[in-house]
Amino acid sequence: MIEILQLTIPALLVLATAYILLDKMLKNDDKRRNFEIQKKNISATTPLRLRAYERLILVIERTKPTNIVLETLKPAMTCFELHTQLVASIRHEFGHNASQQIYVSNELWSAVRATQESLIQLVNLCATQCAANAFGTELAEKIIQLYAQSDNSPGEVAADMLKKEVRGLY
Numbered sequence: 001m002i003e004i005l006q007l008t009i010p011a012l013l014v015l016a017t018a019y020i021l022l023d024k025m026l027k028n029d030d031k032r033r034n035f036e037i038q039k040k041n042i043s044a045t046t047p048l049r050l051r052a053y054e055r056l057i058l059v060i061e062r063t064k065p066t067n068i069v070l071e072t073l074k075p076a077m078t079c080f081e082l083h084t085q086l087v088a089s090i091r092h093e094f095g096h097n098a099s100q101q102i103y104v105s106n107e108l109w110s111a112v113r114a115t116q117e118s119l120i121q122l123v124n125l126c127a128t129q130c131a132a133n134a135f136g137t138e139l140a141e142k143i144i145q146l147y148a149q150s151d152n153s154p155g156e157v158a159a160d161m162l163k164k165e166v167r168g169l170y
Contacts, residue, residue: 046169049169052100052102053162055097055100056097056108056162057162059094059097060159063090063093063115064147064155065143066144066147068089068119069082069086069140072085072086072089073136074136077135077136078135078136079130079131079133079136081136082136083127086123087123087124090119090120094115108165111154111157111158111161114157115153117154118154122143126139126143126146127139129142130142
């Protein structure tokens with residue numbers, strides 16, 4: 001009986017040591033493999049994320065009231081026509097870039113959506129102050145004046161958040 005114990009105990013110790021060493025080795029190998037996969041994913045998605053940030057900053061810049069009004073306003077346009085075109089342009093710009101939300105944080109995307117909603121509200125508010133058949137330049141002036149009076153527009157807030165998020169990548 002003692003002879004069996006003398007042989008079994010060292011064998012069990014060797015087996016336990018081998019198990020612990022192999023387990024640690026396999027876990028380390030698994031961690032290394034996961035790290036490599038994660039590194040490859042980051043290197044693949046970073047350019048996509050940067051392009052998404054670029055597109056969103058372009059949308060914010062293009063839809064600033066001063067820019068979108070000047071781009072949309074045509075000679076002999078009525079307030080009603082300009083109002084309709086502005087709302088359609090704003091929705092189109094943001095709708096065209098809706099897919100970018102998968103690359104940015106939820107907070108940033110909410111700020112971008114708030115920018116769209118505030119622009120549409122601004123255009124609608126100014127349109128209610130103009131006669132439908134008045135010249136479109138009257139509506140354009142009201143929009144630009146009201147926008148110039150605002151201190152910190154949602155577009156500026158979204159642009160600042162976007163810049164901060166991009167800087168956080170590095």
